[in-house]
Amino acid sequence: MTAEPLSDDLRTLYQEIILDHGKHPRNFRVVQHHTCKAQGNNPMCGDRVTVTAKVDGGAIADIAFEGKGCAISIASASMMTEALKGQPPETARKLADAVKDICTGKAASPEMEPHLEKLAALSGVRQFPVRVKCATLPWQALLSCLDNGPSATTEK
Amino acid sequence: MNAPVRAAGTKPKAFDVAQVRADFPILARQVHGKPLVYLDSAASAQKPQAVIDAISRTYGHEYANVHRGAYYLSEMATRAYEDAREKVRLFINAVSPSEVVFTKGATEAINLVAHSFGRAFIKAGDEIVLSAVEHHSNIVPWQLLRDATGCVLTVAPMEPDGSFNLEAFAAIIGPKTKLVAITHVSNVLGTILPVREIAALAHAAGAKVLLDGCQGIVHQPVDVQDLGCDFYVFSGHKLYGPTGIGVLWAKAALLDAMPPYQGGGDMIESVSFAKTTWAPAPAKFEAGTPPIVGAIGLGAAIDYLNSIDRAAANAHEEDLLRHAMTALAQVPGVKLIGTARHKAAVQSFVMEGAHPHDLATVLDRSGVCVRAGHHCAQPLMDLLGVSATTRASFAFYNTHAEVDALVAALRRAQEVLL
Ligand SMILES: Cc1ncc(COP(=O)(O)O)c(C=O)c1O
Numbered sequence: 001m002t003a004e005p006l007s008d009d010l011r012t013l014y015q016e017i018i019l020d021h022g023k024h025p026r027n028f029r030v031v032q033h034h035t036c037k038a039q040g041n042n043p044m045c046g047d048r049v050t051v052t053a054k055v056d057g058g059a060i061a062d063i064a065f066e067g068k069g070c071a072i073s074i075a076s077a078s079m080m081t082e083a084l085k086g087q088p089p090e091t092a093r094k095l096a097d098a099v100k101d102i103c104t105g106k107a108a109s110p111e112m113e114p115h116l117e118k119l120a121a122l123s124g125v126r127q128f129p130v131r132v133k134c135a136t137l138p139w140q141a142l143l144s145c146l147d148n149g150p151s152a153t154t155e156k
Numbered sequence: 157m158n159a160p161v162r163a164a165g166t167k168p169k170a171f172d173v174a175q176v177r178a179d180f181p182i183l184a185r186q187v188h189g190k191p192l193v194y195l196d197s198a199a200s201a202q203k204p205q206a207v208i209d210a211i212s213r214t215y216g217h218e219y220a221n222v223h224r225g226a227y228y229l230s231e232m233a234t235r236a237y238e239d240a241r242e243k244v245r246l247f248i249n250a251v252s253p254s255e256v257v258f259t260k261g262a263t264e265a266i267n268l269v270a271h272s273f274g275r276a277f278i279k280a281g282d283e284i285v286l287s288a289v290e291h292h293s294n295i296v297p298w299q300l301l302r303d304a305t306g307c308v309l310t311v312a313p314m315e316p317d318g319s320f321n322l323e324a325f326a327a328i329i330g331p332k333t334k335l336v337a338i339t340h341v342s343n344v345l346g347t348i349l350p351v352r353e354i355a356a357l358a359h360a361a362g363a364k365v366l367l368d369g370c371q372g373i374v375h376q377p378v379d380v381q382d383l384g385c386d387f388y389v390f391s392g393h394k395l396y397g398p399t400g401i402g403v404l405w406a407k408a409a410l411l412d413a414m415p416p417y418q419g420g421g422d423m424i425e426s427v428s429f430a431k432t433t434w435a436p437a438p439a440k441f442e443a444g445t446p447p448i449v450g451a452i453g454l455g456a457a458i459d460y461l462n463s464i465d466r467a468a469a470n471a472h473e474e475d476l477l478r479h480a481m482t483a484l485a486q487v488p489g490v491k492l493i494g495t496a497r498h499k500a501a502v503q504s505f506v507m508e509g510a511h512p513h514d515l516a517t518v519l520d521r522s523g524v525c526v527r528a529g530h531h532c533a534q535p536l537m538d539l540l541g542v543s544a545t546t547r548a549s550f551a552f553y554n555t556h557a558e559v560d561a562l563v564a565a566l567r568r569a570q571e572v573l574l
Contacts, residue, residue: 010517045529047544048543
C-alpha cells in the first residue's frame with residue numbers, strides 16, 4: 001500500500017488528545033449521589049451518552065458520563081467532565097456555547113476562549129459537518145442535566 | 157453457482173464492468189480529490205444516464221398531469237405513466253398492471269398496507285410476525301397498528317451468523333397469525349431469507365405474507381407469483397431509479413377488499429357530499445397527483461436493467477461479495493457481521509478500536525463511501541450487541557479494484573485511529 005500523506009483536516013480531527021480521550025475516557029462512571037442526570041441520544045447513529053453530576057454549593061462538585069459512541073463524542077464527553085469539575089453551572093453553560101461555536105467554525109467568545117484549553121481540539125470537527133453532532137452531543141446532555149431534564153437529543 | 161473462471165489476460169466474457177460503469181456518469185467523478193468508490197448502493201443506488209435522460213426528456217418535452225387532461229400532452233404523460241406500471245408488472249411478473257400501486261417508496265407502501273389492510277382485517281389479539289432483522293420501516297408501521305388495534309407483534313429469531321431460522325419461525329406462527337411481514341434480503345446482513353418456505357408456512361396457517369423487497373429486488377430476479385407472497389414492496393431509488401417512487405404489489409383480490417389509504421382526487425369513481433365511491437385498484441390507492449416522473453424514471457431503470465445481462469450482473473455482484481468477505485476478513489481486528497450461506501452483496505463489519513463513524517469519516521477522505529450506523533435496524537443492532545456497524549454494499553457497477561481500495565483505506569484508517 002502506498003502511504004500517502006494524511007490529509008490535514010483528518011490529522012486535525014483525530015489529534016492525539018482526541019484519540020487518547022476517545023480510547024481512555026476520564027470520569028467514565030456514574031456520580032454517586034448525583035443531583036442531576038440526563039441522556040443524550042443521536043438518533044441518526046444510535047450514539048448515547050448519559051451525564052450525571054452533583055451540584056453543591058453553587059459549583060459542580062463532581063461530573064461523570066457513561067455511554068457508547070465514536071471517538072469524537074467520547075472524547076468530547078471525557079474532556080467536558082475534566083473541564084467542568086469545580087466550575088459553577090453558569091460557566092458550564094457558557095462553555096457549552098463556546099464548544100458549539102468552535103465546532104461550527106465560529107470563534108468562541110473572548111470571555112470563554114481562555115477556558116477552552118484542551119477542548120479547543122474539538123474544533124477540528126468544523127471541517128466535517130456531519131460529525132458536529134458527535135462533538136456537541138455530550139454538551140446537549142449536560143445542558144439538559146443542569147436543567148434537570150430527563151433526556152436530551154441532538155436531533156431537535 | 158459456477159462463477160466463470162477467467163484465465164489471466166482473457167477478456168471477461170460474462171460481464172463488462174467498464175461498459176456498465178460508463179452508463180453511470182457519477183462514477184467518473186472524484187471526491188476529496190480521489191476517484192469515487194461508491195459502496196453504499198444498498199442505501200441508494202446511482203443512476204444510469206438512461207434514467208437521467210428519461211426524467212429530463214419528460215420534463216422537457218412530454219410533461220403534463222395524468223388522468224386529467226383531454227389534450228395530447230396529458231394523454232402522452234398518462235400513457236408514459238401507465239407504461240411504467242406495465243414495465244413494473246413484467247419485471248416482477250404480476251398478473252395484471254392493476255396489481256401495481258405506485259407509492260412514494262417502500263416505506264409508504266408498508267404504511268399503506270398497515271393502514272388499509274391492517275385496520276380492516278387485523279383485530280385485537282391477532283398476531284403479526286416480523287423478523288429480527290427488519291428495517292424500521294417494516295417495524296414501526298406495525299407498532300402503530302398494534303397501538304390502534306391491540307394486535308400482537310412477535311419476532312422470528314435470527315442465527316448468530318445472520319441466517320434465518322425456519323424451524324423457529326414455524327414454531328412461532330399459529331392460528332392467530334394474520335400476517336407475516338418480513339424482509340426478502342436483510343439490508344444489514346445481506347441474508348437472503350427463505351421467503352418461499354416462509355410464505356408456504358404462513359399460508360398453511362392462514363396468514364398473509366408481505367415481503368419487504370427493497371434489497372431483494374436489486375440482487376436477483378423477482379417473480380411475485382413464484383415467491384408466493386401476497387404483498388411485495390420496494391423503492392425505485394435502490395433499483396437505479398429516482399427517489400420519490402416505490403411500488404406496492406398485491407394480489408388483485410386483496411386490493412379489491414382493502415379500503416382506501418388516503419382520500420383525494422384520482423381515487424374516486426364519484427363524489428357527492430352524501431356518498432363517495434372508490435375507483436378500482438390501483439387508482440383507489442393513488443390519491444392525488446402521483447409521482448409521475450418518478451414512475452417514468454423507474455420504468456427507464458427497468459428498461460436499463462433489461463438491457464444488460466442481469467444474470468451476469470448478479471454473478472458479478474456475488475463475485476464482489478466473495479472477494480470483499482475474503483479481503484475484509486484478512487484485515488486485523490475486523491469482524492464480519494452477517495456470514496449466512498445465502499447472501500446478497502451487502503457486508504457489515506466492525507473493527508476493533510475504531511467506531512464505525514470514525515471509520516466512515518476517514519474512508520470518505522479516501523473517496524470511499526460506506527454507511528456507518530444502525531442502518532435503521534436498531535433492534536438488530538441490540539441483538540448483535542453493537543451500537544453500529546460499517547456496511548459496504550455492492551452493485552454490479554463496482555469492481556474488484558474498489559473492494560481493494562476499501563481494504564487499503566481501512567488499513568489507513570487504522571493508522572489514523574489506532
Ligand atoms: C430492507 C429495507 N426496507 C425498507 C427500506 C426503506 O426504504 P425507503 O426509505 O426507500 O422507503 C430500506 C431502505 O433503507 C431497506 O433497506
